[in-house]
Amino acid sequence: MDFLKDLWMYLRERKKWWLMPVIVILLLFGVLIILSSGSAIAPFIYTLF
Helix, strand or coil: HHHHHHHHHHHHHHHHCCCHHHHHHHHHHHHHHHHHHHCHHHHHHHHHC
């Protein structure tokens, strides 16, 4: 959790608000890949890409 706090402080101090959507999208893709690796939803997710 210390990493998230440091990241938030960096974004706030340096006014790099444009990085927030990039980070959120990367996190969503990561969660999608983790959830689809061993589930029955995987064939449906692969058709999206």
